[in-house]
Amino acid sequence: MSLRYALLALLRVGPLSGYELQKQFAMSVGHVWHAPDSQIYPELRKMEAEHLIEGEEQTRGQRATRRIYHVTDTGEQAFLAWMHTPLKYARVRDPAHLRAAYLEAATPEAAREFFRSHIMQWEGELAQWEGELLRIDELANPMLVRRLAVTQPEDRERTIAFKRFTYEGLVERARGEIAWARRGLKLIDELDRSAGARADRDTARV
Amino acid sequence: MSLRYALLALLRVGPLSGYELQKQFAMSVGHVWHAPDSQIYPELRKMEAEHLIEGEEQTRGQRATRRIYHVTDTGEQAFLAWMHTPLKYARVRDPAHLRAAYLEAATPEAAREFFRSHIMQWEGELAQWEGELLRIDELANPMLVRRLAVTQPEDRERTIAFKRFTYEGLVERARGEIAWARRGLKLIDELDRSAGARADRDTARV
DNA sequence: TAATCCATGTAATGAGTTACATGATTCT
DNA sequence: AGAATCATGTAACTCATTACATGGATTA
Numbered sequence: 001m002s003l004r005y006a007l008l009a010l011l012r013v014g015p016l017s018g019y020e021l022q023k024q025f026a027m028s029v030g031h032v033w034h035a036p037d038s039q040i041y042p043e044l045r046k047m048e049a050e051h052l053i054e055g056e057e058q059t060r061g062q063r064a065t066r067r068i069y070h071v072t073d074t075g076e077q078a079f080l081a082w083m084h085t086p087l088k089y090a091r092v093r094d095p096a097h098l099r100a101a102y103l104e105a106a107t108p109e110a111a112r113e114f115f116r117s118h119i120m121q122w123e124g125e126l127a128q129w130e131g132e133l134l135r136i137d138e139l140a141n142p143m144l145v146r147r148l149a150v151t152q153p154e155d156r157e158r159t160i161a162f163k164r165f166t167y168e169g170l171v172e173r174a175r176g177e178i179a180w181a182r183r184g185l186k187l188i189d190e191l192d193r194s195a196g197a198r199a200d201r202d203t204a205r206v
Numbered sequence: 207m208s209l210r211y212a213l214l215a216l217l218r219v220g221p222l223s224g225y226e227l228q229k230q231f232a233m234s235v236g237h238v239w240h241a242p243d244s245q246i247y248p249e250l251r252k253m254e255a256e257h258l259i260e261g262e263e264q265t266r267g268q269r270a271t272r273r274i275y276h277v278t279d280t281g282e283q284a285f286l287a288w289m290h291t292p293l294k295y296a297r298v299r300d301p302a303h304l305r306a307a308y309l310e311a312a313t314p315e316a317a318r319e320f321f322r323s324h325i326m327q328w329e330g331e332l333a334q335w336e337g338e339l340l341r342i343d344e345l346a347n348p349m350l351v352r353r354l355a356v357t358q359p360e361d362r363e364r365t366i367a368f369k370r371f372t373y374e375g376l377v378e379r380a381r382g383e384i385a386w387a388r389r390g391l392k393l394i395d396e397l398d399r400s401a402g403a404r405a406d407r408d409t410a411r412v
Numbered sequence: 413t414a415a416t417c418c419a420t421g422t423a424a425t426g427a428g429t430t431a432c433a434t435g436a437t438t439c440t
Numbered sequence: 441a442g443a444a445t446c447a448t449g450t451a452a453c454t455c456a457t458t459a460c461a462t463g464g465a466t467t468a
Contacts, residue, residue, distance in 0.1 A: 001455080002301045009308050019419050032304045034297035039456065041421055064464045066419060083312040087301055087320065089327050091240035093428090094376075095208045095293055098238045101372040102215050104357075104364040106289040114293065121295050151310075154404060158310040158397050165393055166307040169386040170300075176382050180375040187371055191364050198360060207427085225447050245428065247449055270436045272447060299456090418465070426457075437446070 003043055004052065006033045008071060008079040011053060013147045015070040018044055028143045031132055032166070044069060052078055100184070108188050115184040118177065126174035133167045136160065209249055210258065212239045214277060214285040217259060219353045221276040224250055234349045237338055238372070250275060258284055306390070314394050321390040324383065332380035339373045342366065 006029045010021060021044070022037045035043075044067075047053045052075035055067040071079070096118055103111045135141040139148075144163065148156050212235045216227060227250070228243045241249075250273075253259045258281035261273040277285070302324055309317045341347040345354075350369060354362050 002299070002304055003455085006304055009304075017419075018421095019417095022419095029304065029307070032298060032300050032307060034299055036457075037419095038421075038458080041419090045421095060418080061465050064419070080311060083305065083308065084316045086323055087305060089302075091428095092238060092331070093208070093240055094238050095296070097372050097376060098208055098212055098215075098235065099289065099293060100375065101235070101238060101369055102289065103368040104361055105218075105286060110290045117292055125298070154401065155310055157400065161393060161397060162309040163307055165390060166303050169306065169383075170303060172382055172386065173379070176378055177375075180378065184371060187367060191367060194363065195360065209427085223447075224449095225445095228447095242429075243447095244430080244449075247447090251449095266446080267437055270447070297456095414468090416465100416467080418463100420462085422459105422461075424457100424459085427455085429452100429454075431450105431452085433448100433450075435447085437444100439444075440442090 002033055003035055003039065004047055005079060005082050006035070007040070007043060007047065008052065008075055010143065011069055011071045012076065012079060013143060013150060015068050017058075017066045017068050019066065021069065024143055028141065031128055032170070047075070051075070108192055111188050112185060115181040115188070118181040118184075122174045122177040122181070126171060126178065129167050129170040129174060133164065133171065136164050136167065208239055209241055209245065210253055211285060211288050212241070213246070213249060213253065214258065214281055216349065217275055217277045218282065218285065219349060219356060221274050223264075223272045223274050225272065227275065230349055234347065237334055238376070253281070257281070314398055317394050318391060321387040321394070324387040324390075328380045328383040328387070332377060332384065335373050335376040335380060339370065339377065342370050342373065 006025070007021065010016065010024055010029055016024065018037075018041050022040050025035065025040065044053065044055070048055050048069070051072055053069045054072055055069045057065050058068055060066050099114060103114065106114070132141070136144060139145055144160075147159060151159055212231070213227065216222065216230055216235060222230065224243075224247050228246050231241060231246065250259065250261070254261050254275070257278055259275045260278055261275045263271050264274055266272050305320060309320065312320070338347070342350060345351055350366075353365060357365055
């Protein structure tokens with residue numbers, strides 16, 4: 001259900017074709033809400049059927065066409081209504097912490113590998129989000145620049161501030177996950193040592 | 207796909223009926239992987255069809271029956287194989303941060319309400335996870351106690367350590383979300399002030 | 413003329429949510 | 441006798457993933 005609001009958020013800045021939208025999506029909203037093109041095209045059609053957006057067919061070259069979508073009044077209202085509606089939080093469903101809770105069933109090497117890939121995963125996200133923070137500060141994000149261009153001067157500060165604030169939160173989360181996983185690696189070392197010590201003691205006794 | 211491993215993790219401790227499993231689930235793995243009963247019962251049937259678990263019909267009173275499930279060798283192997291398999295990370299899909307990125311479109315009061323409910327949401331999770339941490343330390347979690355009872359003495363330290371470590375991570379995450387949302391509330395105050403100051407200055411000029 | 417973009421989908425499957433549905437047993 | 445709990449599901453729907461499918465336009 002959030003997908004359509006993510007799409008509306010982008011289209012509110014200005015009309016785009018499905019293809020452009022999909023590209024822009026990956027580089028902006030896609031950082032907080034992933035969607036593949038195979039989901040975006042049908043969703044646009046559905047949104048058009050519900051009159052949230054309108055598409056205009058444009059010719060391209062001799063035979064090809066493309067559809068340029070823009071937000072309707074209904075769509076704008078739906079977006080604002082959603083912004084003023086309490087968010088539904090999804091129930092926890094966290095495969096990484098599920099696995100972490102049962103790591104005693106894995107070999108220490110597999111447990112280490114788990115934490116290492118957790119670190120890599122979140123370092124990837126961190127890099128994305130830090131990059132986005134930089135692009136916000138330097139006004140180097142094209143969608144943000146277009147957004148500011150159609151925003152009342154007195155609202156520009158807010159627009160930038162909330163975007164920045166969002167990515168700050170994501171960056172902190174990523175750092176938290178990385179720190180946790182690093183501590184996980186240390187924990188495995190400690191457990192190894194303490195198991196080793198116990199084994200030594202037992203051998204000594206025998 | 208994680209659901210079945212969450213179920214296996216619980217059943218590995220000892221046989222349970224679907225109903226008991228579902229109750230235990232909510233009180234243990236459910237803290238990291240939520241699943242309603244309408245999902246658990248069919249999944250158990252599917253897992254039985256794939257020989258990961260076996261169910262034995264038990265009579266209850268005069269007419270009623272219940273099915274007690276236990277993990278088969280195949281199931282045990284499948285669980286261990288999963289534990290040694292790289293985790294698939296789901297793509298980001300974060301409605302809260304999606305909304306946060308566009309809060310300039312909401313009234314300040316709606317934006318405040320958003321952050322307040324974000325805080326409440328995560329305080330709820332935090333309380334759950336801190337409670338679980340306490341129950342781990344006091345060995346007051348029945349599933350953990352049963353787990354330890356069937357665990358080799360030399361593995362008990364690891365078992366407790368990983369469980370503790372998991373919930374520590376969740377607690378930190380919740381605290382992070384809460385801290386972020388509190389800063390969000392402050393940010394709105396600041397933007398309000400700066401907007402107010404601008405308005406005053408403009409009026410003064412006129 | 414081949415590669416790369418531009419452009420738009422469908423189809424099958426799986427995972428999860430919500431609502432509905434039913435009946436036995438045990439405890440008070 | 442009524443409430444709570446035990447016990448087990450089905451059905452309809454939405455959302456998301458993965459794979460497949462096609463073809464025009466542009467540029468090197």
